[in-house]
Amino acid sequence: MSILVNKDTKVIVQGFTGGEGTFHSEQCMAYGTNIVGGVTPGKGGQTHLGKPVFNTVKEAVKATGATVSMVFVPPAFVGDAVMEAASAGIELAVIITEGAPVKDMQAAKACAVKNGMMTIGPNCPGIITAEECKIGIMPGNIFKKGNVGLISKSGTLTYEGANQVVNEGYGITTAVGIGGDPIIGLSYKQLLQMFQDDPETEAIVMIGEIGGDLEIQAAKFIKENITKPVVAFIAGQTAPKGKRMGHAGAIISGSAGTAKEKMDALSAAGVEVVVSPAEIGKAVKKVLS
Amino acid sequence: MNIHEYQAKQIFAEYGVPTPRGIVANTPEEAVANAKELGGNIWVVKAQIHAGGRGLGGGVKLAKSLEEVEELANQILGMTLVTHQTGPEGKLVQKVYIEEGADIKDELYLSVVLDRAAEMPIIMASTEGGMDIETVAEKTPEKIIKVPVDPAFGFQGYHGRELVFGLGITDKAEQKKMIDFAKKLYTLYMDKDAEMIEINPLIKTGSGDFLALDGKMGFDDSALWRHPEIEAMRDISEEDPDEREASKYGLSYVALDGEIGCMVNGAGLAMGTMDTINYMGGTPANFLDVGGTASAETVAKGFEIILKNPNVKAIFVNIFGGIVRCDRIANGILEATKMVDVNVPVVVRLDGTNAAEAAEILKNANIANVITATDLGDGAAKAVAAAKGEI
Numbered sequence: 001m002s003i004l005v006n007k008d009t010k011v012i013v014q015g016f017t018g019g020e021g022t023f024h025s026e027q028c029m030a031y032g033t034n035i036v037g038g039v040t041p042g043k044g045g046q047t048h049l050g051k052p053v054f055n056t057v058k059e060a061v062k063a064t065g066a067t068v069s070m071v072f073v074p075p076a077f078v079g080d081a082v083m084e085a086a087s088a089g090i091e092l093a094v095i096i097t098e099g100a101p102v103k104d105m106q107a108a109k110a111c112a113v114k115n116g117m118m119t120i121g122p123n124c125p126g127i128i129t130a131e132e133c134k135i136g137i138m139p140g141n142i143f144k145k146g147n148v149g150l151i152s153k154s155g156t157l158t159y160e161g162a163n164q165v166v167n168e169g170y171g172i173t174t175a176v177g178i179g180g181d182p183i184i185g186l187s188y189k190q191l192l193q194m195f196q197d198d199p200e201t202e203a204i205v206m207i208g209e210i211g212g213d214l215e216i217q218a219a220k221f222i223k224e225n226i227t228k229p230v231v232a233f234i235a236g237q238t239a240p241k242g243k244r245m246g247h248a249g250a251i252i253s254g255s256a257g258t259a260k261e262k263m264d265a266l267s268a269a270g271v272e273v274v275v276s277p278a279e280i281g282k283a284v285k286k287v288l289s
Numbered sequence: 290m291n292i293h294e295y296q297a298k299q300i301f302a303e304y305g306v307p308t309p310r311g312i313v314a315n316t317p318e319e320a321v322a323n324a325k326e327l328g329g330n331i332w333v334v335k336a337q338i339h340a341g342g343r344g345l346g347g348g349v350k351l352a353k354s355l356e357e358v359e360e361l362a363n364q365i366l367g368m369t370l371v372t373h374q375t376g377p378e379g380k381l382v383q384k385v386y387i388e389e390g391a392d393i394k395d396e397l398y399l400s401v402v403l404d405r406a407a408e409m410p411i412i413m414a415s416t417e418g419g420m421d422i423e424t425v426a427e428k429t430p431e432k433i434i435k436v437p438v439d440p441a442f443g444f445q446g447y448h449g450r451e452l453v454f455g456l457g458i459t460d461k462a463e464q465k466k467m468i469d470f471a472k473k474l475y476t477l478y479m480d481k482d483a484e485m486i487e488i489n490p491l492i493k494t495g496s497g498d499f500l501a502l503d504g505k506m507g508f509d510d511s512a513l514w515r516h517p518e519i520e521a522m523r524d525i526s527e528e529d530p531d532e533r534e535a536s537k538y539g540l541s542y543v544a545l546d547g548e549i550g551c552m553v554n555g556a557g558l559a560m561g562t563m564d565t566i567n568y569m570g571g572t573p574a575n576f577l578d579v580g581g582t583a584s585a586e587t588v589a590k591g592f593e594i595i596l597k598n599p600n601v602k603a604i605f606v607n608i609f610g611g612i613v614r615c616d617r618i619a620n621g622i623l624e625a626t627k628m629v630d631v632n633v634p635v636v637v638r639l640d641g642t643n644a645a646e647a648a649e650i651l652k653n654a655n656i657a658n659v660i661t662a663t664d665l666g667d668g669a670a671k672a673v674a675a676a677k678g679e680i
Contacts, residue, residue: 075511101512103440103482106408110441139611139642154557156609159641160665163609180556182405209557212405235560238545238567239576242374246541246556246578248511249405255423259564276568277561278666 001200002129002174003149003191004092004118005068009133012060012090013038014081015072017048024072024096024137025049031140033133036064057088067091070126070135078122079104086115094135095121095185102248105183112185119185123247125155125177136177146171148284149195151188152207153180153247154235157277161205161233164281170288173201180209180247188218196226203229203288205280206271210236211250211257219265229287230271233280234259290508293337295386296522297486297504304477306470308501311388313337320362321355323387330354331390334361336382339527341421341489341505342372348382351390358387383526391500396490397456398422399471401478403485404437410478412436412471414452418490440479444472463497470499481519482512531594538590539580547572548676550595550604550633552588554579554613562607565665571673574601579608585624592629605672606637607665615639615647623654634675636660638668 005011011028015021016038026049029035037052037060044055054060057069069090073081078100085093086108093112100122112119120127126136130143142159144166152158158177165172176191178184188206195201204226208215215234222230237259239245241252252258267273272283295313302308312323324332336348343349348370352358362385371379396418404411414434417425425432434455436448449468458464470491478486487505494500513520525533535542541556545563549571553559556578563573575595579587588606595604608618618639626635635658639647651661660675662668674680 076514099511101482101515102403102484102509103479103512106403106440109408110439137611141642142611152557154555154561156553156555156558156611157561159609159611160558160561163640182403183408207557209560217406233561235557235564238563238573239560240543240545243543243576245543245560245576250556250560255427276565276666276669277558278565278664278669 001198002132003194003198004174004176005127005129005133005135007032007132008034009068010034010036010064010066011068011070011135012036012057012064012066013070013072014057014085016040016053017043018072021072022049027140028070028134031134032131033135036066057084057090061088061090068135069093071095071097073097075099075101079108082108082119083111086112086117090117092118092120094126095119096124096126096137097121098123100181102182105181109183109185120176121179121185123181124179125158127174127176129174130172138175138177142166143175144171147173147200147202148205149173149198149201149203150175150205150207151191152177153209154207157207157233157235160277161207161280165205165284168281168285170284173198180249182212182249187214189221192218192221192226196228201228203231203284205284206230206232207277208232208234208262209247209250210234210239210245210252210259213257215262216265219262219269219271222266222271223269231280231283231287232266232271232273233277234262234266234273235277237275290510290513290519290523291339291527292506292519292522293339293384293524294335294504295337295384297506298501300477300481300506301501301504304473306473306477306501307499308504309388309391311386313384313386314362315384317359317362317366320385320387321359324352324355324358327387327389329389332358333388333390334358334365335386335388336365336368336370337384337386338370338375338380338382339524340372340374340380342374343370346370346372348372380527391492391502392495393492394495395493397493398489399474399491400485400487400489401474401483407437409437409439410475412438412448412452412475414456416456418492422489438475444475460497463493466497466499481516482509483507484509531597535577535590535594538587540587540591540594541576541578542594543576544598545573545575546600547574548600548602549672550574550598550601551607552577552579552591552595552604553607554609558607558609562605562665562669565669566605566672569669569673571669571676574598585621588621589625589628592625592631596629596631596633601633603633603672603675604631604635605668606635607668608639610639610641610643610647614643615641616643616650619647619650623650623656626656626659631658634658634660634680636662636668636672636675638662638665640664
């Protein structure tokens with residue numbers, strides 16, 4: 001078991017024929033992801049990486065039965081692309097693109113919600129169900145199958161966390177990079193619930209960072225709804241106020257969104273909070289043994 | 290990206306958001322000429338820097354004659370203004386805004402920002418104008434009125450009513466003016482891809498008009514490509530030169546006041562690395578994200594920027610190789626050490642894809658300053674020790 005995606009998931013790629021789209025689609029296919037085609041307006045009818053290219057998502061869905069879209073279109077067009085996926089009946093859009101205007105993502109997410117489409121990202125590494133399906137840009141070889149679910153705002157911390165879990169002798173069910181933008185799709189709350197409901201997942205690692213209050217909401221949610229052990233790390237304890245730390249959303253505004261307030265809230269909710277990401281693996285071992 | 294008050298007011302004027310009249314000046318002579326052009330017999334001379342708290346810092350002064358305008362402009366131009374938002378080093382004032390004096394009867398607060406939880410813009414208003422809104426939020430949160438506006442449906446009548454009744458505005462004509470003010474501000478927030486607009490104070494004059502006495506605006510960097518008119522307002526002198534240089538190479542850099550330079554791929558891991566150094570008893574000198582595709586050139590640039598900081602006693606290169614293999618990054622580091630003279634110990638931790646090959650490459654290269662580490666904890670510990678001169 002796993003959450004959201006598995007080896008049978010039919011995936012299309014928006015921005016299939018572009019440089020990034022091509023490179024990562026190839027990598028995903030090599031990992032075993034069932035990519036059934038792609039969309040590049042104006043290139044419909046062509047074949048790319050052995051798969052059909054369509055002009056619109058609607059055509060692609062009709063011809064392939066795809067339920068998930070991996071979005072690689074450039075930032076200026078990403079809002080449009082997500083809305084197209086939503087209107088075409090896609091169930092989950094995984095938005096890898098970095099640098100999408102906030103206003104566009106605001107509208108795209110509202111459109112997705114209205115159409116019942118889930119989104120992951122933008123500005124994220126994607127989602128991976130270990131040894132089955134990779135929809136994104138993460139190095140697949142790190143993610144060995146196991147029973148730990150992982151949710152993270154950061155790409156490389158996802159790899160770091162997964163690697164430590166594997167080095168401790170455990171493995172991953174599904175890992176989801178939710179992205180570091182101010183407006184994102186699926187967040188901790190929904191994913192925590194999915195991992196709670198997944199019989200194979202026995203522990204959950206959640207990696208957050210400064211800015212916004214998603215981790216605080218998650219803490220409240222964990223206290224009330226999650227019975228599986230949760231390990232958390234919040235990046236940015238040493239980040240100065242008012243400075244954007246790489247991710248568009250990673251900024252302490254005034255006195256809100258600090259690592260400390262998030263760590264305190266999570267600790268109070270019974271979460272095993274680690275002070276350094278180097279401790280994630282050991283903490284997982286502790287909660288599982 | 291942030292802009293100056295005078296620039297924000299130019300945008301306000303475009304949208305019909307009322308402000309006092311004013312003209313920006315670069316010299317005391319220009320300041321006097323501007324005051325003459327504005328007319329009247331009372332003016333405000335305002336330092337233009339990207340930081341709040343200018344009044345308390347002595348950067349906003351009232352002039353009652355043209356002589357006084359000149360004197361104050363002379364005093365403020367070229368001064369290093371220190372406010373609670375500039376840090377102790379302050380900011381050099383290069384422009385002053387000369388504004389006509391206003392008849393202030395009441396001071397209010399109005400802003401539009403993104404509410405990340407609601408995922409839509411929110412208009413915030415308060416009767417406590419002129420005060421730091423953080424303080425108001427902390428001490429008297431009931432005095433802040435919050436009105437979220439869903440862009441799918443736009444600014445409606447009820448948004449306006451919630452604002453004016455919340456602010457205790459009872460006069461019909463004043464209500465209408467205030468609603469109009471807020472609606473225009475929301476419109477320009479959306480049109481210009483603003484991240485934040487703050488007017489503090491927004492004043493009510495003796496004749497019942499509302500004016501933006503101050504104006505602060507920030508924009509979504511990811512949307513600047515569609516607003517060349519905003520990009521043209523960028524004031525490079527307000528930005529940190531190292532941060533700017535780094536961004537040219539796709540690096541994200543923030544200077545801190547510690548001793549260990551950090552070079553990391555990924556923003557989250559970069560923050561996590563700083564936190565780990567701190568946890569191990571060291572102090573990070575910077576945040577530096579070299580991005581997902583660290584190459585010899587970006588690594589060399591990273592070294593160059595880190596080494597500009599004289600406080601740096603050691604560097605910790607922490608790369609988790611994913612799609613970009615570690616052996617390639619190791620070669621990049623070797624190349625980089627040839628391009629830049631790295632004169633402090635460099636702790637290198639390469640993990641992930643092809644980490645073993647990378648370790649071999651670094652070992653064989655036998656560079657004097659390079660210390661290899663096996664994982665994040667080990668790397669941070671070694672970097673802390675190296676900075677203390679223990680290894």
